[in-house]
Amino acid sequence: MTEDRFEERLRQAAQDYHRPPATPREELWDRIAAARQRRGIVIRPALRWGVGIAAVLALGIAIGRWSARGGESSTLPAVAAGTDQGSTLAYRVAAAQYLTRTEALLTGFRAEARSPSVPAAQFATQARDLLATTRLMLDSPAAKDARLKSLLEDLELVLAQIAQLPSGGSGDREDVQSINQGLDQRSVLLRLRTANPAGPGPVRTQGAL
């Protein structure tokens, strides 16, 4: 038998080697979705940001509380002082990112409010993500500052209103105008920018934070 003929017959015969059945597409897709859910990797990009900030913020709060308790003890002064610095930094970074993101959302919302059709679903999704972080902020050391607490409460109200815009398409004009008027009347954007001055990372924390 020539080599070519052998190879040809070999290829033919090998087609039966572990011959696969039809691909079980739907079953496989369901398995993949379930596996991804178990691994917790199906997170929308916008939510990913919110989860990250919330995690840093929660960590800052937790460290802050722990170090506050530790501060009362005279046994670990150095650790308490070090942890307090870490807590402050983590908190400031998270808070600055939160305020920057909120400012971007509200600025975009105001700009879009002038157009005939507002992409309500997109704003509502981002607002929902930020709303969770706002509540964490209100539970953080930030709420001890009366000025920042007042701002956070206003932001909570505005974000809740945006989050409730109908997700089916463009937002209702009256709802959008009402939110916009609230922003103006309470000078929310101005106070937000004062609390979080523009600039690179650490500089931003020099406002209310």
Add this chain to the structure above:
Amino acid sequence: MDERELIARVRAGDGAAERALYDAHVDRVYRLTYRLAGDDELAREFTQDTFVRAFERLGGFRGEAKLSTWLHAIATSVVLNGLRKVKRFRQRETDLDEAATTSAGGRAAEPDLKRRLAQAIDGLPDGYRMVFVMHDVEGFTHDEIGATLGIETGTSKAQLSRARAKLRDALADFAGEWVS
């Protein structure tokens, strides 16, 4: 929608794009994993792992290779590691010499040839078997195999040649049958 746009949409969290990517590639991935695993449940598990990892790592895909090549690289890695873990590979492995001895002397019926061939392929070293299955069974080109397995095209050709030589030895007593 071209591949680049599809990838961008998947990265942006578009569920429909994820499904489109899956639909475009699942058949070939499943076929390859089934051919290499020889077991439906393992093939399903390997296909699942391949796509889970792919979706997880797509952010790091730089587009230097085709998406299919990148996916097949993940699949072959998953299969090799998976088979090693469950020790199925070793259980299936049949020494080529032993395979040649067991049927010596008997006239080769077609079903016996297929069984012997399957045993002989199972008994090939990992690299030879991978290249043989990809090229001679699933129709990959040497360029595709090289990119998928991270080897030179020439190495792929050499491994295929050696795999065929081993199979030729293992099936020597069928030579007359094949000539006729």
